[in-house]
Amino acid sequence: MYYGFDIGGTKIEFSVYNTALECVFNERIPVPAEDYEELLDALDKFIFEADKQFECKGLVGIGYPGVMDSETNTLVCSNLPSLHGQNLQNDLEKRIGRDVKVQNDANCFALSECFRGAAENADVAIAVTLGTGVGGAICINKTILSGHNFGAGEFGHMAIPGTMLQRHPELPVTHCGCGGHSCLETYCSGTGLAALYKFYKLHIDGSCSEEQALKGPDIIAAYNANEAVAVKTISVFLDILASALGNLMMILDPDVIVFGGGLARFDALYTKLPEQIKAYVFSNMKIPALKQAEFGGEGGVRGAALLNYK
Structure with a gap:
């Protein structure tokens, strides 16, 4: 299963896709805008509950509203204080025991359109x-x-x-x-x-x-x-x-x-x-x-x- 997170200024959206790229689960919650640990808690709760529901260890990808510092891998997210300056990829990988891929949200949008979308x-x-x-x-x-x-x-x-x-x-x-x-x-x-x-x-x-x-x-x-x-x-x-x-x-x-x-x-x-x-x-x-x-x-x-x- 493929797990996707879209972290925005007001919400976290989580979806699960099967190998046919069909969405089999979707939920949104308010984003913890100030507390980084609370944000991590929300992400790993989604992940572990999905693992249990779908009886797998899903592959995790995250879109975020900002850019990554190329030297430190910390995120520059001026509109989301809880993520700004944090190494989300590294910190979440330690929590969930698997690789995590992170990418700018506009890049995620573009990638989606390249797979069976307007840019196929x-x-x-x-x-x-x-x-x-x-x-x-x-x-x-x-x-x-x-x-x-x-x-x-x-x-x-x-x-x-x-x-x-x-x-x-x-x-x-x-x-x-x-x-x-x-x-x-x-x-x-x-x-x-x-x-x-x-x-x-x-x-x-x-x-x-x-x-x-x-x-x-x-x-x-x-x-x-x-x-x-x-x-x-x-x-x-x-x-x-x-x-x-x-x-x-x-x-x-x-x-x-x-x-x-x-x-x-x-x-x-x-x-x-x-x-x-x-x-x-x-x-x-x-x-x-x-x-x-x-x-x-x-x-x-x-x-x-x-x-x-x-």
Whole structure:
């Protein structure tokens, strides 16, 4: 059996998959956000109870919201204090007496889509999650590209190209939680889209009350209703995203780009974005397939289980 954990900022999700990759057990609990020992207790309880239920010693994979320090193998999880600075892999292995594989949650999402998902037949796949932030991952021949510092695929923290400030000179220079400026996620995440709408509401109408400061789904609804500020906001949002994906195409030349996260259901990502990317790549390049993730919210925990799949 393959055991998968998806550890997030608010919950731990645990699933068990059989050799046919069918989910035979799933449960969620609130994540111990401050107490590391309590978090370890929760993980090994799930593991030992599943061992007993399925009469096996399951293979364990864990997705976490952060990156790993390449020298110490400790986790950098700024949004989850209980995991930050901890060597989860080593500590859990000692408790349960078996190997544990750990990986960034966006990488797990990408891996899931490479096995019977939207990237099933891709030699090179890029996964982009458009949620609270912008996450990313690269899979080559169904294998995660982690990189020298375990930081490959952190597209959300690329600075947007200078051409964007030329094309949209009114754009604000943003400050990102990573310490950088004008990172992609400050414009193209759900949070970034809301901030962009508020900026253009002020820029166009001169004011923006709390009631007028829309969030992602409402901005998309307003765009579909042809509301002027939403149309402008989405136009710039898509242009910035197209330029970023064009840059990734020039580096990786992927077969497919898979979208996950709360904004992945936005139709314009699949109807308008492919044409807009053409402005940022060689004229002879074919645009890869742009697809919505097939496994949705299950992707993280399923991908964690797949870390041990052969």
